[in-house]
Amino acid sequence: MLKVGILGSTGSVGSQTLDVIRKYKEQIKVELLGASKLSENLINQIKEFKPSYVYVENTEEKNIDDTKVLVGEDGLKQAVNLDLDLFVNAIAGIKGILPTYLLLKYNKTLATANKEAIICLGELLKDKYKKILPIDSEHSAIFQILKDRNQKEVRRIILTASGGPFVNMPAEDFENITVKQALNHPTWIMGKKITIDSATLMNKGLEVIEAHYLFSMPYEKIDVLIHPESIIHGMVEFVDGTVISNMSNPDMKIPISYALFYPERKFLSNNYLDFTKIKSLNFLKPDTEKFPLLKLAVECGKKGGVYPTVLTVADEIAVNYFLEERIKFTDIHKIILETLEKFDYNKLDSVDDVFYIIDKTINLATEIAKKYGSA
Ligand code: MN
Numbered sequence: 001m002l003k004v005g006i007l008g009s010t011g012s013v014g015s016q017t018l019d020v021i022r023k024y025k026e027q028i029k030v031e032l033l034g035a036s037k038l039s040e041n042l043i044n045q046i047k048e049f050k051p052s053y054v055y056v057e058n059t060e061e062k063n064i065d066d067t068k069v070l071v072g073e074d075g076l077k078q079a080v081n082l083d084l085d086l087f088v089n090a091i092a093g094i095k096g097i098l099p100t101y102l103l104l105k106y107n108k109t110l111a112t113a114n115k116e117a118i119i120c121l122g123e124l125l126k127d128k129y130k131k132i133l134p135i136d137s138e139h140s141a142i143f144q145i146l147k148d149r150n151q152k153e154v155r156r157i158i159l160t161a162s163g164g165p166f167v168n169m170p171a172e173d174f175e176n177i178t179v180k181q182a183l184n185h186p187t188w189i190m191g192k193k194i195t196i197d198s199a200t201l202m203n204k205g206l207e208v209i210e211a212h213y214l215f216s217m218p219y220e221k222i223d224v225l226i227h228p229e230s231i232i233h234g235m236v237e238f239v240d241g242t243v244i245s246n247m248s249n250p251d252m253k254i255p256i257s258y259a260l261f262y263p264e265r266k267f268l269s270n271n272y273l274d275f276t277k278i279k280s281l282n283f284l285k286p287d288t289e290k291f292p293l294l295k296l297a298v299e300c301g302k303k304g305g306v307y308p309t310v311l312t313v314a315d316e317i318a319v320n321y322f323l324e325e326r327i328k329f330t331d332i333h334k335i336i337l338e339t340l341e342k343f344d345y346n347k348l349d350s351v352d353d354v355f356y357i358i359d360k361t362i363n364l365a366t367e368i369a370k371k372y373g374s375a
Helices: 012-025 040-049 070-081 092-103 114-133 136-144 171-176 192-200 202-212 252-260 292-303 309-321 331-342 353-375
Strands: 004-007 028-034 055-056 068-072 086-089 110-112 154-161 223-227 231-239 243-247
Touching: 004 040, 004 070, 004 154, 012 028, 012 040, 012 086, 012 252, 028 040, 028 068, 040 055, 040 154, 055 070, 055 192, 068 070, 070 092, 086 092, 086 252, 092 110, 092 114, 092 309, 092 353, 110 154, 110 252, 114 202, 114 309, 114 353, 136 154, 136 202, 136 231, 136 243, 136 252, 154 202, 192 202, 192 309, 202 292, 202 309, 292 309, 292 331, 309 331, 309 353, 331 353
Parallel strands: 004 028, 004 086, 028 055, 055 068, 086 110, 154 223
Antiparallel strands: 154 231, 231 243
């Protein structure tokens, strides 16, 4: 019996992880669930999966049925120290950084969908990333293809992007994009923050940095292609000209299950690709004029140091403001740019520095976002 812990269990990846586990209950036991609060959804999950522990940020409760409640930062430290076979970090955004840091520090087996942690911890933890089982679909694709291939054989890796809902919209209409339009992703079902990041293509920029660290791949060897059908999730081109691609219908349960049962593959559903129904697979170069955040993210990745962290945190603040309908879609880029320009701290030698930079960026980006909000 595989014992797993799932942090962020009520989110999009978390609940899809539980969907997969439901099919294989006699092989997997959920020992830990975690979410920000004891919502009705989380309580239902506790009643169904009966984990020994549940972690939440804040509550007065000590137990839910036979499940012990772990609370706050001390609770989190206890949770990540449990003796489990696998931890899944399905937490969305920068809240996922501390759990990933602790899990890697304690040498736990980690499957993660949280790219923010890998980007922000960056260089500091780079020796620990080899053991990570990526859930992000593109990175799962590349992981499945690369396995233990010699780096020297790889000419480049290609991350695909659906392009989001605005790939065909003229740039002059971007100012008037509504939250509802931006949340209407054409191919993937995901949480809100990442769906907005997909609409700006920031998500792909963050994924380039994520790939750089996960696979210790130089930026020169990472390419991005818009592929609206979302059938090919990632490709590796080898020096002899061979390209190996990873294909499936877009369904997060596939990379989730690959990480859960690695290296075994399991039946999930009959949602198999029908090649006779795929009329065409299209690929185009991303338009970085229309989607400046992709370019900005890669630039920040290449600069390294504090830049990827400031970029990631400023983006999360700006995206939250957009989701609350306080700023325009096009302000997201402006807020991030201004935060990067005004950021005056350049030391990044320790994990403490990372958390300090996160706090500092939250304050600065919030100040800047408020200014755009009043306009
Ligand atoms: Mn992805």
